[in-house]
Amino acid sequence: MTHPAANATWIAADWGTTHLRVWAMSASGTVLAEASSDDGMGKLARDDFAPALDALTVDWPRVPVIACGMVGSRQGWTEAPYATVPCPPLPDGLTPAGDRCHIIPGIKQTDPADVMRGEETQIAGFLSLNPKWDGVICLPGTHTKWVHVSADEVVSFQTVMTGDLFAAITGHTVLRHSCDAGWDADGFLQGLDDAISRPERLAARMFSLRAEGLLNGLPDATARARLSGLLIGAELAATKPYWLGQQIAVIGAGTLASLYVTALGAQSAPATQVNADRATLAGLTAAHRRWKDQS
Amino acid sequence: MTHPAANATWIAADWGTTHLRVWAMSASGTVLAEASSDDGMGKLARDDFAPALDALTVDWPRVPVIACGMVGSRQGWTEAPYATVPCPPLPDGLTPAGDRCHIIPGIKQTDPADVMRGEETQIAGFLSLNPKWDGVICLPGTHTKWVHVSADEVVSFQTVMTGDLFAAITGHTVLRHSCDAGWDADGFLQGLDDAISRPERLAARMFSLRAEGLLNGLPDATARARLSGLLIGAELAATKPYWLGQQIAVIGAGTLASLYVTALGAQSAPATQVNADRATLAGLTAAHRRWKDQS
Numbered sequence: 001m002t003h004p005a006a007n008a009t010w011i012a013a014d015w016g017t018t019h020l021r022v023w024a025m026s027a028s029g030t031v032l033a034e035a036s037s038d039d040g041m042g043k044l045a046r047d048d049f050a051p052a053l054d055a056l057t058v059d060w061p062r063v064p065v066i067a068c069g070m071v072g073s074r075q076g077w078t079e080a081p082y083a084t085v086p087c088p089p090l091p092d093g094l095t096p097a098g099d100r101c102h103i104i105p106g107i108k109q110t111d112p113a114d115v116m117r118g119e120e121t122q123i124a125g126f127l128s129l130n131p132k133w134d135g136v137i138c139l140p141g142t143h144t145k146w147v148h149v150s151a152d153e154v155v156s157f158q159t160v161m162t163g164d165l166f167a168a169i170t171g172h173t174v175l176r177h178s179c180d181a182g183w184d185a186d187g188f189l190q191g192l193d194d195a196i197s198r199p200e201r202l203a204a205r206m207f208s209l210r211a212e213g214l215l216n217g218l219p220d221a222t223a224r225a226r227l228s229g230l231l232i233g234a235e236l237a238a239t240k241p242y243w244l245g246q247q248i249a250v251i252g253a254g255t256l257a258s259l260y261v262t263a264l265g266a267q268s269a270p271a272t273q274v275n276a277d278r279a280t281l282a283g284l285t286a287a288h289r290r291w292k293d294q295s
Numbered sequence: 296m297t298h299p300a301a302n303a304t305w306i307a308a309d310w311g312t313t314h315l316r317v318w319a320m321s322a323s324g325t326v327l328a329e330a331s332s333d334d335g336m337g338k339l340a341r342d343d344f345a346p347a348l349d350a351l352t353v354d355w356p357r358v359p360v361i362a363c364g365m366v367g368s369r370q371g372w373t374e375a376p377y378a379t380v381p382c383p384p385l386p387d388g389l390t391p392a393g394d395r396c397h398i399i400p401g402i403k404q405t406d407p408a409d410v411m412r413g414e415e416t417q418i419a420g421f422l423s424l425n426p427k428w429d430g431v432i433c434l435p436g437t438h439t440k441w442v443h444v445s446a447d448e449v450v451s452f453q454t455v456m457t458g459d460l461f462a463a464i465t466g467h468t469v470l471r472h473s474c475d476a477g478w479d480a481d482g483f484l485q486g487l488d489d490a491i492s493r494p495e496r497l498a499a500r501m502f503s504l505r506a507e508g509l510l511n512g513l514p515d516a517t518a519r520a521r522l523s524g525l526l527i528g529a530e531l532a533a534t535k536p537y538w539l540g541q542q543i544a545v546i547g548a549g550t551l552a553s554l555y556v557t558a559l560g561a562q563s564a565p566a567t568q569v570n571a572d573r574a575t576l577a578g579l580t581a582a583h584r585r586w587k588d589q590s
Contacts, residue, residue: 199495204533
């Protein structure tokens, strides 16, 4: 029996801090096989990258690899220098790593200082699926990106570390006793409304979640959802110059992306939710096409 | 040779989450000896409290103990029920624990929900040293308290978990790579100004510290001080209804209390810095005097 990846002509790789995901791609752009591992950039030394890639694709043809993400950071396999905004999400030139891998550069902004790696590929994929789209793309995650796109270029962007903060607060402050698990959709909307209507009061809201648990038996699920609402509300307050009056797309995995769409909707800012995997793969495909045309 | 604590008639105890501190007190209110250990409430089971106290005071006379702090919480030795605002910082009635300890109750507020344990004793001490003082007392710490005091009563208060957040962010988010150590006084003032003048932009400021480190070589000391300034600035923005136009006292240990005095001064809100130990001891002394008069 032939391996499904036998006819792969290239491999698409999304190589982040915690995970490596690969897709065996046909000449016509079909996914023939896929695989993933936890060999993320964060746990690999420089010499570990090539073996990690080979191990995950051992049954596949040894074809060129187009990769995006933290694999191209200073602590990664090979540093792929940042392009600077304003620029297309896929600037010319990939950075070679090993004997067959080609890394997509990240994007930086000088003032205010900001960086992205990996999201540029999702943006490129979204634009290849939606040509001539202008507006603001939100990419929720540990470090959520808000990206102003116009005329097929990234004009400016802003990172907000909401996911990182939520994990640190629920894991390593007194709120770890009050935000253990569960979810309460109304609590989320209440936190959101509190933070957006009075963003200057944010710092005063958090300890109340603990005190309401102690004094009034506030359920963990409500406290957790309200904290999430407070933080995403603070993010929306901070990024209002980005999204207000703009066409908005939210690129992300299910639940988290839905929260952002809900939150924006509550501000009368309707947003379209876009599947993150589809955007990543479309972006890697666009990068591969360009690379083949130029090589 | 007589032990210096031989003439102690009572023991003052500040028993928090992480530490136990005791003072052997003379009948005239002089400190004869002091001791401390890391036998805080957080690491003791109910049956461990009496032995921990006895061990630390083994060379002292076995006299009554007046204690404040988390020792009186639900997870402590014996729960000392909260008094409810408005109330004097030292309401009548201590809660007995073991055969000689008497715990000062904490204070709660129903709406917005809030709690304190330990700070009420410092407030009482401050008021015993400054009779008829009206204004706002700030007690910086892991969970900073802002307390409105009038006519010798606690009228209302607000907890802000700035210290807890700073530790979680510098220890458990991406900023752990950028805020390692050091201090830059100008960076603190810049963060402060950013947060107070545009509190709604707070969420957008934090990741910039990381990006400026990557792109512009922002020193860790500056990033760390700016983060502190951002968080204390956000706290001042949130508590403005408390301190604006009020007489302000900051009760706390050296460095942290100085930061708050500096921060308030930058908002043209001059504050008096008060030594925390002195306030604690004066509060425990006031509680002891009342207890003796009533027993």
